[in-house]
Amino acid sequence: MLCRYPMSRLARDRMLAMAALGLTIVGYAHPGDVEPRRLSRVWERARNVTYFDRMLDFPSSKRLRAHSLEQIATEIKGASDAG
Numbered sequence: 001m002l003c004r005y006p007m008s009r010l011a012r013d014r015m016l017a018m019a020a021l022g023l024t025i026v027g028y029a030h031p032g033d034v035e036p037r038r039l040s041r042v043w044e045r046a047r048n049v050t051y052f053d054r055m056l057d058f059p060s061s062k063r064l065r066a067h068s069l070e071q072i073a074t075e076i077k078g079a080s081d082a083g
Helices: 012-020 042-048 053-062 069-082
Strands: none
Touching: 012 053
């Protein structure tokens, strides 16, 4: 089972604790958080480009592996089948 967390709950300390425990860090956003607009101009959307930066900067600073959800699920399934 993968748990996903809203960005408001993914502080750096929490992500550090999760990584130390070997837990998967999955963040999500509601469309209202990033305000997607149909047919909006590029410069209007640019203010929300940084919404996930805090979460994305953490694994790169700790040199953690990045995976797609499919890769994470395959690893977890493989581990549970083996054990």
